[in-house]
Amino acid sequence: MVKTNTSLRVGIVGLGRLGRRHAANIAQHIPGATLCRACSADEQDRHYACDILGVPDFDTDFDAVLNDRTLDAVVLATPTALHADQVIAVLQAGKHVFVEKPLALDMAACQRVLAVGRQHPEQVAMVGFVRRFDLSYQNAQRQLASGVLGRPFLVRSQTCDRNDPSGFFVDYAGQSGGIFMDCSVHDIDLARWLLGGPKATRAFATGTIAVHTGLQPYHDVDNGLAIVEFQDGSRAVFYASRTFAHGHETQTEVIATEGKLLVGHGAASDRVVVSDAYGVRYQSTADFYERFADAFLREMQHFVDACRGEHPVALTLDDASEATRIGLAITQSLSSGQPVDL
């Protein structure tokens, strides 16, 4: 791709929980990009986009973004069920695309995106696996890839959210694809990345509803465990929870033949540990955004720089499709109670 000195003209679709973070990052913190148009199905988001962020154009209609010939790239932070069709539409409109994870909730949709991606090799298409842009995970990946710890063969990775008593996770269950597709998909992508991209062959999952009984009709759980086997003999264990009392805990341990490493220990929000008459304690991280605020910025900077021809994109649509394939097998095993061959 040819390098360009002009600012990338970006449109964003979706201004919810995550879209607002991406919009604010692009509008205020990403050199080389200008947020020119915002779109949300909710007209009330106009105030946020135009008055707070100063975005010149706002629409409730996705087609307005597609038809804006001045846009170079589109960021999609819409509900997961819309991702595949919207990615395809953006690529066919001749623009680069960033889409939040997961790429899709079924393999047929992933295949459709991959086929259109292959027809547009000059356009960047990137899926938001934000942890690949976290400095600690990058350090871990570099060390493992260098071989200093021998051959990595076991990953234990967890994504555990603080309990939300408002029932948010129950309301969200209808569109999230379930706890494994929503949360563990990050750990699945990490495991493949940290283990050097082995092929998954079998998955098993179990789980329980510890708090949110409203999840039952969705066949979802609020605490889930999964084991994935890979062709090269390596293994991964994933744990996802929606019910931690103290805060958000993302933690990943990788065991190798000559050592092991751990990314994120507990939920400490900083390095301050207070010891007094009541014991020893630290402040905990509130949520995923607080934990990965810096990585979200670095992720968007990577996308923008890739679109401007600075470097190839680090994450392929094939990676994202593989994460969905494994996530689906795990989800299927949760509902059947049986191991699933991949």
Ligand SMILES: NC(=O)c1ccc[n+]([C@@H]2O[C@H](COP(=O)([O-])OP(=O)(O)OC[C@H]3O[C@@H](n4cnc5c(N)ncnc54)[C@H](O)[C@@H]3O)[C@@H](O)[C@H]2O)c1
């Ligand atoms: N990377 C991460 O760690 C992370 C964390 C949370 C969510 N996500 C992902 O982000 C995506 C969005 O999640 P969220 O929690 O921000 O959702 P949300 O419900 O808070 O926001 C969705 C937004 O999309 C808009 N929208 C819906 N349909 C639309 C349409 N047809 N056209 C235009 N706008 C439309 C809504 O108006 C809303 O602004 C999901 O795919 C989710 O998996 C990723």
